Amino acid sequence: xxxxxxxxxxxxxxxxxxxxxxxxxxxxxxxxxxxxxxxxxxxxxxxxxxxxxxxxxxxxxxxxxxxxxxxxxxxxxxxxxxxxxxxxxxxxxxxxxxxxxxxxxxxxxxxxxxxxxxxxxxxxxxxxxxxxxxxxxxxxxxxxxxxxxxxxxxxxxxxxxxxxxxx
Numbered sequence: 001x002x003x004x005x006x007x008x009x010x011x012x013x014x015x016x017x018x019x020x021x022x023x024x025x026x027x028x029x030x031x032x033x034x035x036x037x038x039x040x041x042x043x044x045x046x047x048x049x050x051x052x053x054x055x056x057x058x059x060x061x062x063x064x065x066x067x068x069x070x071x072x073x074x075x076x077x078x079x080x081x082x083x084x085x086x087x088x089x090x091x092x093x094x095x096x097x098x099x100x101x102x103x104x105x106x107x108x109x110x111x112x113x114x115x116x117x118x119x120x121x122x123x124x125x126x127x128x129x130x131x132x133x134x135x136x137x138x139x140x141x142x143x144x145x146x147x148x149x150x151x152x153x154x155x156x157x158x159x160x161x162x163x164x165x166x167x
Contacts, residue, residue, distance in 0.1 A: 026049075077101040
């Protein structure tokens with residue numbers, strides 16, 4: 001049995017309401033091809049819509065998928081074809097494993113590369129300079145690491161194109 005939620009109606013009377021009914025009150029539903037944007041709580045960290053179900057915070061797009069397609073298997077993501085985090089249109093959602101989600105992000109060039117990456121320690125200009133200066137047994141990883149104030153591992157990965165592959 002689904003838990004019912006109590007809400008006041010326009011006359012101030014308490015009424016019972018299902019999670020699905022509450023969900024639809026917060027959706028700006030449009031045509032099948034347009035994003036149906038979530039109008040209620042947005043998580044400040046992730047940017048995804050949230051709804052409280054049985055006292056637990058649930059991502060709105062996952063709840064939408066569940067309403068329309070049923071249970072979501074463990075370890076599966078619900079991904080957005082439209083890349084709009086507050087979209088709950090089931091036609092814009094698809095089920096995938098974490099790797100599918102990562103592949104989707106890469107295929108759409110949405111990953112943070114280079115200086116845009118939050119943990120970047122070098123600039124693109126420095127990467128080019130490091131690669132041009134490195135000469136085995138002459139200008140070593142350690143010497144470059146000291147010069148650019150980063151770890152030897154960072155220099156190693158940069159020189160061998162394990163990091164900064166796009167440059």
